[in-house]
Amino acid sequence: MNSSEQTTPLLEVRHLSKHFGAVQALNDFSMAVRPGEVVALAGDNGAGKTTLIKAISGVFQPTGGEILLRGQPVTFATPQEAREKGIETIYQDLALADNLSIGANIFLGREPMRKAFGFLPVLDRKAMAVAAKQTMGRLDFHVSRLDAPVSNFSGGQRQAVAIGRAVYWDAQILIMDEPTAALGVPEQRKVISLIHQLKAQGRGVIFISHNLQDIFAVSDRIVVLRRGVQAGERKISETNHDEVVKLMVGG
Amino acid sequence: MTSTSPTETHVAPQADHGDPARSWLARIAEGRAWLFLAGLIICFEVWSRLSFGATFVLNPFNVQSIAIFAVAPLLLATGQTFVIISGGIDLSLGFIMGLAAVVAAHATNMAGVAMPVPLAMMLGILAAVLVAGVPGLINGLLISRLRIPPFIGTLGMFGVARGAAFLLAGGTTVPVQNSWFALLGNGRLYGVPYLVIIAAVFVVVMHYILSQTRFGQHNYAIGANVQAARRAGIDIRGHILRLYVLSAMCAGLGGALYAARFTAGAAQAGEPLLLDSVAAVVIGGASLFGGSGTIFGTVAGALVIAVIQYGLVFVNVEPFWQFIAVGLVIIISVLIDQAQRRFSGARQDE
Numbered sequence: 001m002n003s004s005e006q007t008t009p010l011l012e013v014r015h016l017s018k019h020f021g022a023v024q025a026l027n028d029f030s031m032a033v034r035p036g037e038v039v040a041l042a043g044d045n046g047a048g049k050t051t052l053i054k055a056i057s058g059v060f061q062p063t064g065g066e067i068l069l070r071g072q073p074v075t076f077a078t079p080q081e082a083r084e085k086g087i088e089t090i091y092q093d094l095a096l097a098d099n100l101s102i103g104a105n106i107f108l109g110r111e112p113m114r115k116a117f118g119f120l121p122v123l124d125r126k127a128m129a130v131a132a133k134q135t136m137g138r139l140d141f142h143v144s145r146l147d148a149p150v151s152n153f154s155g156g157q158r159q160a161v162a163i164g165r166a167v168y169w170d171a172q173i174l175i176m177d178e179p180t181a182a183l184g185v186p187e188q189r190k191v192i193s194l195i196h197q198l199k200a201q202g203r204g205v206i207f208i209s210h211n212l213q214d215i216f217a218v219s220d221r222i223v224v225l226r227r228g229v230q231a232g233e234r235k236i237s238e239t240n241h242d243e244v245v246k247l248m249v250g251g
Numbered sequence: 252m253t254s255t256s257p258t259e260t261h262v263a264p265q266a267d268h269g270d271p272a273r274s275w276l277a278r279i280a281e282g283r284a285w286l287f288l289a290g291l292i293i294c295f296e297v298w299s300r301l302s303f304g305a306t307f308v309l310n311p312f313n314v315q316s317i318a319i320f321a322v323a324p325l326l327l328a329t330g331q332t333f334v335i336i337s338g339g340i341d342l343s344l345g346f347i348m349g350l351a352a353v354v355a356a357h358a359t360n361m362a363g364v365a366m367p368v369p370l371a372m373m374l375g376i377l378a379a380v381l382v383a384g385v386p387g388l389i390n391g392l393l394i395s396r397l398r399i400p401p402f403i404g405t406l407g408m409f410g411v412a413r414g415a416a417f418l419l420a421g422g423t424t425v426p427v428q429n430s431w432f433a434l435l436g437n438g439r440l441y442g443v444p445y446l447v448i449i450a451a452v453f454v455v456v457m458h459y460i461l462s463q464t465r466f467g468q469h470n471y472a473i474g475a476n477v478q479a480a481r482r483a484g485i486d487i488r489g490h491i492l493r494l495y496v497l498s499a500m501c502a503g504l505g506g507a508l509y510a511a512r513f514t515a516g517a518a519q520a521g522e523p524l525l526l527d528s529v530a531a532v533v534i535g536g537a538s539l540f541g542g543s544g545t546i547f548g549t550v551a552g553a554l555v556i557a558v559i560q561y562g563l564v565f566v567n568v569e570p571f572w573q574f575i576a577v578g579l580v581i582i583i584s585v586l587i588d589q590a591q592r593r594f595s596g597a598r599q600d601e
Binding site for chain 1: 468474
């Protein structure tokens, strides 16, 4: 990677707008995520965070503005297309099939097959388990019992599986929607350390949270949304809780 | 239950990595059904010896009768297993089976006029399975495209298939004139009835589809979390459509085999078997909420029902007790299952 690529953002959003009928959910919003950068997205309920990530992840098309991936303008007709381009959204819930193993969840919808007896196609569970073990290892997250359904694991471990799936499929940009919301404190720390791992691997992370503690623990920058517009953008090292809260509520 | 610390690393000791059909909970549930079956057989053995001084299970005639008895409900139940694992239910299977039995009889007779006997038989069976696929296709369309709940959609099809079957049969049973068909239904290979051989092969194929293919894997995923499955890029609508066609075709084969066994097609052939099929799946350890269940568990469930029904007749109990016994077994199975899930519900690190 040369120095000019280093400065090209992985993901850039320019003048993005989205309205639903007369409701302007997002208005002329711009932001960028660089490799190895964690950008926190903060804002009150209804500020437009969800609208923004849905536009980026291809759930719906923006009304105006553009999305650039490594400097190239892109449009996504479906979430599938966004995922193929390396943008993965990790939802706090509803992301895993609880009755399947880690490997089966990582490969859900794209299961590897092998030939049994030389002709009969069967699911390659061994390959799935090996990939699961390696991927979770890359996240410094070691679980025993790779054949157990993920319902046996804790909330933090399940979050790690969801992140592991994105990592395995080589997502370059991970959008994490409240990844720590449903977790206990030790589990929250695990997820925060996972995000540090992603950062170290040069991926870009958009981190959405209500928890300023978590935001300050893991982010490089924070972008605040208020009523669909960008209310401010700060480097974490140059701001504090008070200032962020003021930006959020419009003090 | 062991706790897992983040530094702990070991390889899963089991060879079957992450097979949902083989996960430990499913294994216990499936094992429980087989254990139950064994207990039941022992009970009838003791009962029979004490009352009549005759063996129950060591009598090959009994074993054969039970096996034949279990074939039709088992075919329905294998299709039902797929549907229930996906979180749905198919109430139309009984009359789809009846419709298929009538179609098999008519088609075999009609084909028999113009072509050799074995060919006519095969054409009859094929027609039964294909015609059964039609209501299955409609079920699938209603549920996947029009978002009608499976319970309601298949209940509607229950009525439609019932009416269609009786209309096609002219309100009576349709006798089959085909010597091969009769042989298929009543003949034996080395003492094993053809029907049982067909059912055994069929069960193995269905087990393969459920446990070793993407279709099966997606079926478990959809039953556990349809949202997650959709986000993983699985074509939910296409899957649901294929699922209900598959279950209807299982009933279609069941209908054809019924027509072979009784050398006649009857619209009411599968009427009492629908609830038996659901019962077999539940006794076999599947959850009615979806996401779990196995084909071999269902096999055990179907055999449990067959043993109860045949066994009670054998020991000379009034037949009405069969309903009570099967009903109690269903309730007990679900209770044990719930207790087990509650017991194992505690997660490793919480």
